[in-house]
Amino acid sequence: MLTRLKSQVLDLGPGAAFVVALLALLEYMANAGLVNRALLPPPSTWFLVLWDLVSTGQFIAPLLETLLRLAVGFAIGVCAGVGLGLLMGYWRPLHDFLEPLVELLRPIPKAALVPAMVLFLGIGDAMKVTSIALVVFFPVLINTVQGVRGTDPIMIDTARTFGYSDAAILWKIVFPAALPFIFAAMRVALGLGMVLAVLSEMIAGSGGMGFLILDMQRSFKIRQMYAWLIILAVVGLALTALLAAVERRILHWSLTDKSTGAKQLK
Amino acid sequence: MAYLQLTNVSKKFTSADNREVIALDRISLTVEQGEFVSIVGPSGCGKSTLLQIVAGLIPSSGGQILLKGRPVTTPPPEAVYVFQQYNRSLFPWRTVIDNVAFAVEHRRSGPRAATRERASHFLGLVGLEAQAGKYPWELSGGMQQRVAIARALIAEPTILLMDEPFSAVDALTRLNLQVLLLSIWERTRITIVFVTHDVDEAVYLSDRVSVLTPSPATISEVLPVDVARPRRPIETREEARFLQLRHYLLDRLLRTNADAA
Numbered sequence: 001m002l003t004r005l006k007s008q009v010l011d012l013g014p015g016a017a018f019v020v021a022l023l024a025l026l027e028y029m030a031n032a033g034l035v036n037r038a039l040l041p042p043p044s045t046w047f048l049v050l051w052d053l054v055s056t057g058q059f060i061a062p063l064l065e066t067l068l069r070l071a072v073g074f075a076i077g078v079c080a081g082v083g084l085g086l087l088m089g090y091w092r093p094l095h096d097f098l099e100p101l102v103e104l105l106r107p108i109p110k111a112a113l114v115p116a117m118v119l120f121l122g123i124g125d126a127m128k129v130t131s132i133a134l135v136v137f138f139p140v141l142i143n144t145v146q147g148v149r150g151t152d153p154i155m156i157d158t159a160r161t162f163g164y165s166d167a168a169i170l171w172k173i174v175f176p177a178a179l180p181f182i183f184a185a186m187r188v189a190l191g192l193g194m195v196l197a198v199l200s201e202m203i204a205g206s207g208g209m210g211f212l213i214l215d216m217q218r219s220f221k222i223r224q225m226y227a228w229l230i231i232l233a234v235v236g237l238a239l240t241a242l243l244a245a246v247e248r249r250i251l252h253w254s255l256t257d258k259s260t261g262a263k264q265l266k
Numbered sequence: 267m268a269y270l271q272l273t274n275v276s277k278k279f280t281s282a283d284n285r286e287v288i289a290l291d292r293i294s295l296t297v298e299q300g301e302f303v304s305i306v307g308p309s310g311c312g313k314s315t316l317l318q319i320v321a322g323l324i325p326s327s328g329g330q331i332l333l334k335g336r337p338v339t340t341p342p343p344e345a346v347y348v349f350q351q352y353n354r355s356l357f358p359w360r361t362v363i364d365n366v367a368f369a370v371e372h373r374r375s376g377p378r379a380a381t382r383e384r385a386s387h388f389l390g391l392v393g394l395e396a397q398a399g400k401y402p403w404e405l406s407g408g409m410q411q412r413v414a415i416a417r418a419l420i421a422e423p424t425i426l427l428m429d430e431p432f433s434a435v436d437a438l439t440r441l442n443l444q445v446l447l448l449s450i451w452e453r454t455r456i457t458i459v460f461v462t463h464d465v466d467e468a469v470y471l472s473d474r475v476s477v478l479t480p481s482p483a484t485i486s487e488v489l490p491v492d493v494a495r496p497r498r499p500i501e502t503r504e505e506a507r508f509l510q511l512r513h514y515l516l517d518r519l520l521r522t523n524a525d526a527a
Binding site for chain 1: 357373421
């Protein structure tokens with residue numbers, strides 16, 4: 001256990017060193033006048049601003065604002081995608097009826113729908129949450145359908161021989177069987193959701209991290225802008241790690257190599 | 267009235283090139299309550315299809331199946347189907363005991379603890395109480411099929427439909443599972459219809475063996491197995507009558523198989 005942790009840290013070593021080296025290079029270039037300091041102040045100054053934001057707790061309100069919308073939009077998108085995906089995957093006529101519409105809407109970059117959504121939903125939370133939910137919805141829907149389709153018919157017949165109803169089979173067999181596909185989609189959807197969370201705040205915002213980043217740029221608080229980018233990067237990393245932890249906990253049966261019973265090193 | 271009665275059961279498929287393929291051709295068979303009947307036949311002759319029709323898992327194209335006098339169209343509550351592919355029939359996200367409990371948890375409104383206690387009892391019946399908390403994929407193939415048998419028994423079926431249940435385990439495990447199944451059958455006296463391509467297994471287990479010819483499958487013969495019970499895994503196989511029946515059945519199957527090949 002300890003040796004595994006140690007080896008993981010060692011694995012991380014070269015990559016982390018590269019990041020530090022890049023920052024050092026930027027620092028040198030900014031100080032040596034190789035880049036315009038007004039556009040790219042030395043990274044050490046970003047971290048000074050960052051420390052100010054963190055130590056005074058100023059970062060909390062905008063962070064929570066963005067995170068809350070992301071959480072609500074993500075939850076709505078996942079629930080809708082899984083719900084409809086289960087029905088479409090299991091019930092062929094519904095699939096055939098909705099598939100053309102889904103295939104038509106799916107390729108549209110959801111960011112392009114934000115202006116239209118502003119017309120109907122205004123510039124408040126409703127529009128932002130909806131845009132996040134939409135971008136999360138499609139990959140989850142597609143993967144859920146695929147997962148349902150991939151459910152082993154023997155598992156379904158096993159439930160049938162014990163007298164399970166279609167609804168119970170959907171919930172107790174098909175849903176857990178599709179979970180590995182659903183989690184794979186959620187990982188992608190989380191990144192897309194963050195994009196829309198930030199973007200919708202930039203288009204129509206009065207708060208949140210996306211709004212601040214644009215606002216700092218416009219008011220030429222460049223160091224603040226970079227500091228917020230760092231916060232955004234850390235938050236994205238943390239959310240991804242959180243989702244991965246939830247996945248490992250729920251899908252431990254799927255991440256195990258069935259032939260040897262050994263846990264896969266992920 | 268027989269416990270299970272098949273009358274002229276047929277199954278037609280439409281092949282990929284739109285031709286009609288007759289898989290089962292007017293099959294008639296009766297099984298009495300408490301009887302152990304095997305269906306033997308070469309691979310791909312439609313044995314499993316027939317058993318799935320009896321289980322109400324797939325519809326027939328013609329004929330009638332009566333279980334306790336009632337026509338079978340959907341899975342009847344008295345019957346449980348045991349799959350050959352135990353590793354695909356057990357749910358990998360459920361522990362062993364929860365896989366067993368699955369068979370009844372939708373029926374009983376009683377407390378969860380009582381269901382688990384019953385599941386534990388049935389795991390004991392197949393000698394796997396100690397594995398209750400493990401996951402099916404942590405067990406050997408033979409153990410997995412025992413879990414599937416425990417799961418079938420907890421549903422308290424009056425008829426078990428077993429589709430080559432022991433064909434995917436090694437020879438020694440197969441003998442052990444046969445002994446286990448017979449001891450359970452002798453205690454519970456549930457009716458068993460057992461599909462296999464293993465003549466030795468069919469004669470060892472059954473009261474009667476019905477022989478299926480290759481496609482379109484028909485029952486060519488139903489052979490009573492007049493070998494004394496209780497049967498013992500080694501001694502029974504050395505009895506003259508056992509060897510005679512085995513010889514006769516193998517001879518028949520080899521010949522029909524050669525005709526088809």
